[in-house]
Amino acid sequence: MALAPLGPQRYLAVVTPPLPLARRSVRKADVPEREWNDWRWQARNMLTTADELAAVITLSDAERAGLAASAHLFRVGVTPYYASLMDPVNPACPIRMQALPAAREGDVRAEELRDPLGEEGHQPTPCVIHKYPDRALFLVIDRCAIYCRHCNRRRLVGGDDPPTSAEIEAGLDYLARTKRIRDVLISGGDPLLLSTAKLDYLLSRLREIPHLEIIRIGTRVPVVNPMRVDDELCAMLRKHHPLYINTHFNHPRELTPEARAACVRLVDHGIPVGNQAVLLRGINSSVRCLRALMRELLKTRVKPYYLFQGDTVVGTDHLRTPVEAAIELYGKLRGWMTGMGVPHLVIDAPGGGGKLPIGPSYLEEIGEDTVTVRTYRGARVAYPQPRERDCTVAYDDVYFAGVPADDDREGSAEAWDDLAAAATDDDRGP
Numbered sequence: 001m002a003l004a005p006l007g008p009q010r011y012l013a014v015v016t017p018p019l020p021l022a023r024r025s026v027r028k029a030d031v032p033e034r035e036w037n038d039w040r041w042q043a044r045n046m047l048t049t050a051d052e053l054a055a056v057i058t059l060s061d062a063e064r065a066g067l068a069a070s071a072h073l074f075r076v077g078v079t080p081y082y083a084s085l086m087d088p089v090n091p092a093c094p095i096r097m098q099a100l101p102a103a104r105e106g107d108v109r110a111e112e113l114r115d116p117l118g119e120e121g122h123q124p125t126p127c128v129i130h131k132y133p134d135r136a137l138f139l140v141i142d143r144c145a146i147y148c149r150h151c152n153r154r155r156l157v158g159g160d161d162p163p164t165s166a167e168i169e170a171g172l173d174y175l176a177r178t179k180r181i182r183d184v185l186i187s188g189g190d191p192l193l194l195s196t197a198k199l200d201y202l203l204s205r206l207r208e209i210p211h212l213e214i215i216r217i218g219t220r221v222p223v224v225n226p227m228r229v230d231d232e233l234c235a236m237l238r239k240h241h242p243l244y245i246n247t248h249f250n251h252p253r254e255l256t257p258e259a260r261a262a263c264v265r266l267v268d269h270g271i272p273v274g275n276q277a278v279l280l281r282g283i284n285s286s287v288r289c290l291r292a293l294m295r296e297l298l299k300t301r302v303k304p305y306y307l308f309q310g311d312t313v314v315g316t317d318h319l320r321t322p323v324e325a326a327i328e329l330y331g332k333l334r335g336w337m338t339g340m341g342v343p344h345l346v347i348d349a350p351g352g353g354g355k356l357p358i359g360p361s362y363l364e365e366i367g368e369d370t371v372t373v374r375t376y377r378g379a380r381v382a383y384p385q386p387r388e389r390d391c392t393v394a395y396d397d398v399y400f401a402g403v404p405a406d407d408d409r410e411g412s413a414e415a416w417d418d419l420a421a422a423a424t425d426d427d428r429g430p
């Protein structure tokens with residue numbers, strides 16, 4: 001399919017800047033239903049200042065201090081819809097704590113990093129981060145529908161430096177000539193802030209690349225601007241299967257009827273939806289809260305996928321849980337609730353080491369004849385080892401006849417290191 005080149009140079013900036021002060025109320029009760037349910041209205045009317053937020057909630061002194069300091073920290077922005085979920089008087093509200101900066105964001109520790117995941121060392125072209133062998137991130141927009149205080153890409157988002165058409169084209173070109181990439185994750189920023197037509201264009205371009213097997217979209221829109229997930233968007237997305245969406249609910253309070261409807265609509269269009277939550281101290285760091293979040297996600301047909309230990313990004317020390325607390329919390333999920341609702345607890349290793357599973361160990365001892373395991377209730381159980389040790393799959397020679405041995409396209413570790421260092425393309429693979 002021939003696709004017309006993109007027009008404007010900064011074609012991805014689709015959301016006009018926030019309205020100036022002295023605007024009319026954006027409280028739900030004061031807004032016509034038609035506007036409230038219009039995702040573009042929500043995006044246009046994001047609350048960004050203390051005065052705007054004070055019209056919706058009673059700001060504490062600490063929140064005012066945080067907002068005053070935020071100009072030097074990280075952009076503030078929250079949709080009227082998400083603001084309507086805030087407890088109007090209690091600053092411990094999990095919605096407020098995710099959206100409003102604390103003055104402690106300015107207390108940057110020496111160990112905290114601008115780029116905690118080491119992504120800049122794996123950026124062959126400005127819009128692509130290629131850190132793992134067979135998958136890559138495609139950064140298509142620098143705006144979000146909320147600016148989360150725990151964001152690990154705060155260096156990249158905020159709407160000040162949208163990708164140019166040339167950068168997007170260079171990204172598409174890299175993905176097309178790097179045959180080891182099977183899986184592309186469209187991210188940003190939030191890709192669902194693009195117009196449906198622009199997103200359709202990008203997905204169509206990606207679908208022209210034969211070696212891209214699956215496409216994923218990372219988005220917080222179902223959480224903070226669920227009106228965006230309408231039938232038109234879903235009908236467009238389903239043209240590009242296999243397509244997955246990973247969203248980012250952190251607290252059960254976010255699973256409103258509107259947010260649930262958005263997720264269900266996606267799933268009804270055949271789009272599997274996963275959730276990537278971040279463990280946030282004082283926001284969701286209780287057994288009760290995590291269990292409720294995971295259970296409510298499952299009821300919404302959203303699969304809990306990851307639970308991230310907080311990244312070491314600048315200004316977020318106060319939001320991170322100690323790792324031992326994370327492991328203890330996780331131990332109260334596994335076994336105590338359906339395994340479908342238990343995400344992977346991971347640390348994304350600083351410096352680019354990737355996602356590493358952490359959690360309680362249930363394996364106490366491995367012997368030749370017996371393995372000792374510990375149940376989720378703490379009982380020790382002996383598991384007998386089998387007598388045969390050879391795990392060769394004899395039928396592999398039949399099923400994979402004629403397929404190169406490194407069909408995983410990863411090649412050797414040395415080859416991968418070379419690629420990562422040179423950030424060049426690789427033509428191996430079937």
Ligand code: SF4
Nearest residue numbers: 144147148151189220
């Ligand atoms: S939506 Fe995602 S990328 Fe945007 S600020 Fe929140 S965590 Fe960061």
